[in-house]
């Protein structure tokens with residue numbers, strides 16, 4: 001049951017609650033270190049955490065294959081760390097870190113621990129990379145129930161429930177792109193020092209292959225549809241071939257939805273809803289286009305009400321509804 005605000009041992013102004021009613025609690029897990037758990041049922045869209053980075057660095061150039069060079073990362077982190085107050089330094093030093101066997105013996109040893117902490121916990125902050133000590137306690141899943149967005153205006157990372165989360169359930173997000181097969185995901189997770197044991201990663205044999213195929217197909221359909229959906233105009237004249245292409249694209253967008261739902265990849269729903277809306281606008285099915293544009297808008301709003309994506313979906317929804325009304329003859333004399 002959700003915790004109640006207990007009376008404090010000293011009087012607070014206007015008897016305010018002594019702690020914010022956070023929707024999560026950090027607890028030890030079985031085999032994953034600490035983890036973040038829902039204190040009560042969290043409907044999709046519930047904001048779980050909003051956090052400003054405690055430390056950021058401007059990343060050195062990324063090297064394909066080997067990633068960011070660790071010595072440069074460590075040195076940048078050490079510089080920023082030294083500017084922080086002791087309480088923030090303690091928060092950072094308490095974070096979990098993973099180092100590969102032998103890394104500590106290679107010379108830099110413990111002086112590099114900040115680099116390993118950073119490698120294990122950091123997230124992007126727009127153009128930089130930063131540490132968020134509370135968000136850092138969220139464990140990974142390849143079928144996560146929470147998603148995140150970087151809010152540039154507030155300079156905060158926002159984590160929200162992307163699916164319904166039950167009270168007591170562990171909250172998970174993803175450290176890696178998810179539209180790749182299990183073996184590739186496994187490789188990408190190596191730097192964090194664990195093997196994912198989410199439902200998707202535990203599938204074996206035929207079921208495992210089918211899940212991999214679905215993820216690759218989702219990625220292919222996104223690429224196809226996003227390349228195709230660059231322009232839409234209600235008054236466009238189309239020849240037979242173009243019309244057929246448009247019908248196929250609308251069908252593919254519905255397949256995309258069903259694949260995403262099967263894989264429960266809610267992180268990608270907003271992107272898919274836009275693809276469904278725009279492909280249906282191209283075949284002048286304004287009702288479907290309006291409904292899915294509005295769903296996309298609702299998803300984007302829950303991430304960040306003021307983002308360019310939210311504004312775009314609001315505009316598309318308005319436009320498609322106008323076309324829908326026109327197609328029904330509404331507004332004509």
Ligand SMILES: C[S@@+](CC[C@H](N)C(=O)[O-])C[C@H]1O[C@@H](n2cnc3c(N)ncnc32)[C@H](O)[C@@H]1O
Pocket residue numbers: 031032033034035095096097098120121136137138139140141192193194195196197198
């Ligand atoms: C960003 S931290 C997450 C919080 C961490 N569990 C802690 O105790 O602070 C990343 C580390 O958590 C652990 N971890 C995260 N997701 C995991 C998972 N799905 N299975 C096992 N360990 C996981 C790994 O040790 C990883 O290096």
